[in-house]
Amino acid sequence: MQRDIVVVQGEKDKTGTVHRKCPSCGVVKPLNDFGLRRMKHAGPNGEDVVRNQSWCRDCRSGRRKEHGP
Numbered sequence: 855m856q857r858d859i860v861v862v863q864g865e866k867d868k869t870g871t872v873h874r875k876c877p878s879c880g881v882v883k884p885l886n887d888f889g890l891r892r893m894k895h896a897g898p899n900g901e902d903v904v905r906n907q908s909w910c911r912d913c914r915s916g917r918r919k920e921h922g923p
């Protein structure tokens with residue numbers, strides 16, 4: 855039986871929610887805003903590896919929020 859390897863870059867707060875700073879917009883967001891990607895057979899024994907996306911959803915979709923003056 856195969857197990858997925860889950861690799862998450864982020865910090866867990868006391869409620870158990872993982873937050874991560876987006877390197878593109880610099881905003882700290884919950885990991886749910888980043889999404890996950892699965893890399894098939896990327897583990898040392900052929901396991902699937904699940905990682906968070908490095909950029910948040912907004913940045914990946916190309917939507918840039920302008921900061922007001």
Ligand SMILES: [Zn+2]
Nearest residue numbers: 876879910913
């Ligand atoms: Zn972002």
